[in-house]
Amino acid sequence: MNITLTVNGETVTADVLPRTHLVDFLREHLELTGSHLGCEHGVCGACTIRLDGAIVRGCLVLAVQADGGVVETIEGLSDSGEIADLQAAFIARNALQCGFCTPGMLMAAQDLLLHNATPTREEIREHISGNYCRCTGYQAIVDAVETTAKQRARAQ
C-alpha cells in the first residue's frame, strides 16, 4: 500500500506491506534506528514515538495507520533541539546506562512535561511506568526529569 506521511518534518511516500508496523517502517525503510524494539508487544515502551502530537508505541501501530499523519522520533526531537535540556539532564545525572530504553524514555518524559510542567516525583514515576529500564533502577531518570521541569519553570 502507498502511504504518505511526515516524518521529522520531511514528507515521505512509501510502498509498505499492510502488516508492517510503524516502528519497523521507521527503522528498516527510513533507517531511523533510534526507536528501539524491546518487546514488540506493547509493554516495554522502547519504541515510543510521537504520532500527531501524542505518544504511541511504534510496535502497536501499523505504518498504514500513519498515512497522512505526522510522526516525530528521537532523531527529530534531537535535531530540532526540543529536548536538548532534557537530554543534557539525562547525561549529567547518568540517567541512562545501556541507553536502549532512553529514546522511548525521553519521548515519554517530554510528553509528561508538555502536559504537566511541574510534576511531582510520584507523577514522574507514574508517567514513565510504561517504559521499562533494566539498568538504572529509575531514580536517576526521575531526578533528571524533575531537574528539567524545575529548569523550565525557572526559565518561564
Add this chain to the structure above:
Amino acid sequence: MSLSPTDLPNSYIGRTVPRPNLARLTEGRGLYVSDLTLPRMVHVAFLRSPYAHAEIRSIDTSAAENMPGVVRIVTGEQMQAFCTPWVGVLAHLKGLKSAPQHPMAVGRVRWQGEPVVAVLATSRALAEDAAEHILVDYSELPAVVDVLAALDPSKPVIHDGLGDNLAFERRLDAGHVDAAFAEADHVIEQSFTFGRHTGVTLEARSIVADWNKAEARLTVHLGTQAPHMMQNIIAMHLGLEEPQVRILCHDVGGSFGIKVHVYADDMAVAALARMAGRPVKYVADRLESFVADIHARDHVVHGRIAVKNSGEITAFEIDDLTGIGPYSMYPRTSAVEANQIVNLVGGQYACPNYRARARVVFQNKAMMSQYRGVGHPIATSVTEGLVDLAAARIGMDPLEIRRRNLVADDAYPCASASGLRFEAMSHHASLNKLLGMMDYAGLRTEQAALRAKGIYRGIGFASFIEITNPGPAFYGVGGARISAQDGAAVRLDATGAVIVQSSITEQGQGSEAVIAQVTATAMGVPLDRVRVILGDTDNTPYGGGTWASRGAGIGGEAAWQAGRALRSNILTLAGTILQARPETLDIRAGVVVDAEDGRERLPLSELARIAYFRPDTLPCDFQSELMATRHFVPREYPFAFTNGIQASYLEVDTDTGFTRLLRHWVVEDCGTVINPQLVDEQIRGGVVQGLGAALFEHCQYDAQGQMINANMADYLVPMAGEMPDIDVAHVVSPTLESVIGAKGAGEAGTAGAAACVVNAVNDALSPFWVVISEIPMTPALILRALGRG
C-alpha cells in the same frame, strides 16, 4: 594524611564526570547490533521446540523451501558438519558432568524453546512465514520439570549416557558443626525457595555474522561481555583458527551476565553465515528471549543455624538443590551458582562451623547459568534469613545480633569457614554508616505507632559479601580459555590526544568513562583529550572483558599502568627536547611542566609534533615511543571481596497482600571509588534487579515444562512507579593488589536487596507469627501465608 599515588593534581579518580558515550545514546545515534544492516544480509528465524522433551521423528521442510524470500533451510542434523558440539564442564568443578550440546537439536529436544530448524530469508518476516510451513513430527516424552523429581530414579534420565540427572554435587564440612549444634541454646531450621528468573535485557540477544570467503574470515557483530572468549569458541567449533574470527561489540542494550554465555542459536548463526557465505542476522524476539536466554536462581535451600542466648552464632548448615535445565551452560558451566552459594553462606560472620551440600540437577527447562550476582542473592537470603530467625528466637534486635557476629573490621586478613580469603572489609563501619543514614530508632517508633492503627510496616537488613576482581581461579584453572588478565594500550597521537584500547567491554556500566578517567589521571591530561576503544578483538589487547565485577578493578588498573608507562616515555622525550632530567618534569593538564613549580615547558601537542614530524631534530640515538601497553591480573588473592549492608523499609497491606517499598538504603565498600555517580548508579540498578526478584520476577512452568508467562506482559519486572528512592553511601577499603585500589561494584546491589526485603516483610508481619521464605513474594503468596489466600 598521606596521599595515594592516584592523588595527583587534576586527578579524575574519585570525581563524577559524564560518560563520553551518552550524548549519542540520548539522541538515538547509538549502534546496537539490532540496528546493523550489511550488504547482502539475510535474516534467520528459528523454529523452536514446542515440547520440553520429545524425540524428533522427522522434519519436512519441502513446503517452506518454496516460500517467498527463502534462501536456505537448515536442520540440526545438517548443521553438524559445520559446527562441532560442546560440553559445559570445567576441571576444577570436580565431578561436574554434562552432555554434548549442538547448535540445534539433533534427534531429541530437551527444552521448550530449543532451536530445531533455521530458516534463512531476505527478511525476518519472510523467514517466520516459511518457518510456519515446516512440519516437525515429534514424539513427546515425559518431562523432568521439578528439581526434586529430577533425582527420582523412576523419572526419565535426560541424557541416556550420563546415567542419572545429577550434574554436580559438592560437600563442605568446616569446624565442628555437630558439636556446635549440640551445644547451641537454639537451633532454627528453615527452607528457602527461590523463583527462577531471568535477565530481560531490554535489547534482546542480537548477532550479525559475516563470512567473507575471499578473506576466509568471519566477522561477528555481537553484544557480548567477553569478546576474546567468543573468538576462541566460535573459531574452535567452526573449525577455524582464532585469527580468522573477529568479534566486534557495538553498543549493547543491557547484559547483566545474560550476554556472557555461548548460546546455541548464536553458534548456529555463526555456522549459517559460513554455510550461506553472506551476512546473517538474528535478533531474538522477546518471546524467544524468555525461553532461550539463560535463567538463574532456581534453588531450594534448607538451612539451619545454631545460636547461643548471648547472640553468638555458632554454626550454619545448608543443603541446596538447584535445577539447571538439560545442559550445563558453555563454557562457564551451570554449577558455578551452587558452588558460590556453598562458598558464600555465613561468610560475613565470624563463625567457624559450617557444613554445606549443593546438588545441581538436569531438568527439561530453559538452561540456567550465571546472571548478575551469581549465587550471592541466594547465599545472602539464606544467611540473613537464618540470622533474623535466630534473633527473633532469642529476642534480640536484628542489628544487635549482626553487631555481635559480623567479622571485626580489624580482623583482616582472615578467611571464612569455607576457605575464602579476605584482604580487607568493613562490616561494622558499614553498619554504623547505615544507621547514620536511616534513623533506625525513629523508624521503629513510627512502625509501632502505625501498627496500632492496623498499618504494617517492616524494617529489614542484609549484610553481604561480594566476590569481585576474579583472577584465574574462576575459570582459567578449570581449563576455560577465558583471560583472567586484561590489557590496555595507550598512545599519544600527533596532536597530543590520547587513545586507549582496552580489553574490557561496555554494556552501560560506564567502562568507557572509567578507562578514560584512569588514563587521563595516570598521564596528566585533560579528560576530553582521551578517546577509548573497546570491544574489538582486532583492535584491543587480549583480555577477559567485563563480567564478575572486574572491569574497573582489573581493566582499570591495566589502563593506569599503561598510562603511567606512556607518561614515563613522554617525559623521557620531553627531557631530550628540553635538555632537562625527566624526573624534574611532570605532565599536568596536557602540558609538560617543571615538577617543582608547575611552570609550563612544552604542550603535548608540540611534543607530539616534534616526535612524529621532526624526529630529525632529536639526537640520532634517540627513538621516541609514544605508545605503551600493560596488562594486569591480581596475584595475591584469587578474588577481591567487597562487603556492604542494605536496609529496606516497606509496608504490607494485609488485606490485599501488596507490598509497598518506601525506602531502601545501601552502604557498600568497593575500595577506591573511581566515579562516585557511576558506582552509585550500579548499586541502584543492582538493587532494583534484586527487588524484582523479591517481589515480581518468576519464570513460571507448568508440569509439562512449558513456560507459561514467557512474555513481557505476564513476566513482571520492576517499573518506576513501584520502586523506591535508594540512598547509597560508601566505606572505602582499597585493595592493595593494585595502585588504584578499586574493587568491583556491579553486583552488590543485587546481592542483598531481596534478602533485606524478605526480612522487612517478615518484620512487618511479625504480629501474625508468619515467616515467608519464598520469593517472589507475590500478593497471593503473602495472603496465603496470612491464611487469607
